[in-house]
Amino acid sequence: MSITEQIRSLEELASVDAELKILEDQLSQERSTLDALKGSLQKLEDKLKADRAHVAALDKTRSDFVAEVRQMGQQIEHSREKMNRSRNEREANAAQRELEELRKLVRDREEEIGKLTTEAETARLQIEATEGEAGKISEELGSREGDIHSRLGDAEQQKTKRLLDRELASKKLPPVLYRRYEMIRGKRGTGIAQTSDGTCKACNMALPPQLFHRLRREPLLDQCPSCNRIIYFVSPVAAAQPVKEG
Structure with missing residues (x-):
């Protein structure tokens, strides 16, 4: 499963969790x-x-x-x-x-x-x-x-x-990624976060420039150093609504 597919699956799972x-x-x-x-x-x-x-x-x-x-x-x-x-x-x-x-x-x-x-x-x-x-x-x-x-x-x-x-x-998610998502969601209420301008849209903290550049350069899943949510880049035009801390 590609990183892009993993991101889509995470977004789908997070959407279901929000509705639940x-x-x-x-x-x-x-x-x-x-x-x-x-x-x-x-x-x-x-x-x-x-x-x-x-x-x-x-x-x-x-x-x-x-x-x-x-x-x-x-x-x-x-x-x-x-x-x-x-x-x-x-x-x-x-x-x-x-x-x-x-x-x-x-x-x-x-x-x-x-x-x-x-x-x-x-x-x-x-x-x-x-x-x-x-x-x-x-x-x-x-x-x-x-x-x-x-x-x-x-x-x-x-x-x-x-x-x-x-x-x-x-x-649809790799077991290791799903377990990580569940662990973070259990502590934070939500398991994923987006960034489009160098700021984590879940905790509103600035990301280290090097991390942001890596996320922006290619599809990549990492973790926000501030809130530990699984974070990924979305372009400003296609940015989804901010994932707020639950």
């Missing part, structure tokens, strides 16, 4: 969009689950306190009866102290019931807001998921086709 990178970026972006929507919805659903459990616990505690208040109300009535049946001042004072302690417990419980009621109402409002937010995301996910999966399917098909094209293009 675009497809990979597209696939990554589409998957990220889908994952972000699903992730946001899952976080909201987890929050709703925790908030609902919290409200249930508040309601249970409040219910228990209400039952205690009812029970203490019965005890207060019992203490009043004891005070009315007191036979002396000592018994009356004891019944009065018992009555005051029960009333204080009732007041404390009623205050706690009020706090629990307020906290539960605030939590319910937060749940409503979260449910609204989750509904919007769920609706967006439902409207976009089909389109995203369709685009993912199309991109995957294109990727499969281009991978076959890549396999064919790579087989």
Whole structure:
């Protein structure tokens, strides 16, 4: 295989790799969009689950306190009866102290019931807001998921086709040159570079004059001393678009 044919095969391979990178970026972006929507919805659903459990616990505690208040109300009535049946001042004072302690417990419980009621109402409002937010995301996910999966399917098909094209293009190159191309591409993102004016069009660094003259004099593959990409000469008129660093 002549150097000119090797250059053409490298350009073909680099073109396929550039298209594959675009497809990979597209696939990554589409998957990220889908994952972000699903992730946001899952976080909201987890929050709703925790908030609902919290409200249930508040309601249970409040219910228990209400039952205690009812029970203490019965005890207060019992203490009043004891005070009315007191036979002396000592018994009356004891019944009065018992009555005051029960009333204080009732007041404390009623205050706690009020706090629990307020906290539960605030939590319910937060749940409503979260449910609204989750509904919007769920609706967006439902409207976009089909389109995203369709685009993912199309991109995957294109990727499969281009991978076959890549396999064919790579087989046209000598194994040593292909391995070198792959090693450079793995480190730099792109494996080849052009020059038409003494500057590497991938890294924009000036080439040593002697190297540039050799590249210009005859078809030749070398490596850019700055970025190590496989470099070759193209005339200014026929110069391809610069191979930018990936």
